[in-house]
Amino acid sequence: TTHYLFIVVVAVNSTLLTINAGDYIFCTDWMWTSFVVFSVSQSTMLAVGAVYYMLFTGVPGTATYYATIMTIYTWVAKGAWFALGYPYDFIVVPVWIPSAMLLDLTYWATRRNKHAAIIIGGTLVGLSFPLFNMVNLLLVRDPLEVAFKYPRPTLPAYMTPIEPQVGKFYNSPVALGSGAGAVLTVPITALGAKLNTW
Numbered sequence: 001t002t003h004y005l006f007i008v009v010v011a012v013n014s015t016l017l018t019i020n021a022g023d024y025i026f027c028t029d030w031m032w033t034s035f036v037v038f039s040v041s042q043s044t045m046l047a048v049g050a051v052y053y054m055l056f057t058g059v060p061g062t063a064t065y066y067a068t069i070m071t072i073y074t075w076v077a078k079g080a081w082f083a084l085g086y087p088y089d090f091i092v093v094p095v096w097i098p099s100a101m102l103l104d105l106t107y108w109a110t111r112r113n114k115h116a117a118i119i120i121g122g123t124l125v126g127l128s129f130p131l132f133n134m135v136n137l138l139l140v141r142d143p144l145e146v147a148f149k150y151p152r153p154t155l156p157a158y159m160t161p162i163e164p165q166v167g168k169f170y171n172s173p174v175a176l177g178s179g180a181g182a183v184l185t186v187p188i189t190a191l192g193a194k195l196n197t198w
Helices: 002-019 035-057 062-083 097-109 114-138 143-149 166-171 173-197
Strands: none
Touching: 002 035, 002 062, 035 062, 035 097, 035 114, 035 173, 062 097, 097 114, 114 173
8 A cells, every 4th residue: 555655646746846847837928948948858757757657557558647647737727827817828738648658659569668668768758749849839829929918927037038039949949859858868767767666
């Protein structure tokens, strides 16, 4: 009983840590400038938490379940900001589920090989997560207009929008975010799995 209680506590706390890594609610007023930091932190935390949880249960599909929990939490946060009077597009919910499904698919396809799940699955998470989220951001009505019209009260001074920098923001973040996310996700996921064996 104590062992299962421990894994429940770990799952809940790692979920909270993931949605607070980077900018979990992904506010429109700085989502373009923080895209690289967001991609690295979120892809890494998703892979570490999902692999830890998945290897404990040994059941493919657990990573997707884990990502679904985080998605529900974040939609609740989106609803809270919307209730405060911010526009619907001000909060962009991160897309965790497709990347987690790739992780589950890897674990299932390699016949529950934990090393393959870490190396192949972790790489797939790091590469796919920034791409899924960039598509998500492109669907936002007008991020720069929303950013200037509805600045976030807690926005740090160094992240305050000054002028539209469309070219700069649209060209480099995807490559940087996906590359850094893929490189960093594998070793950190391996460390999480190592901790799981202790």
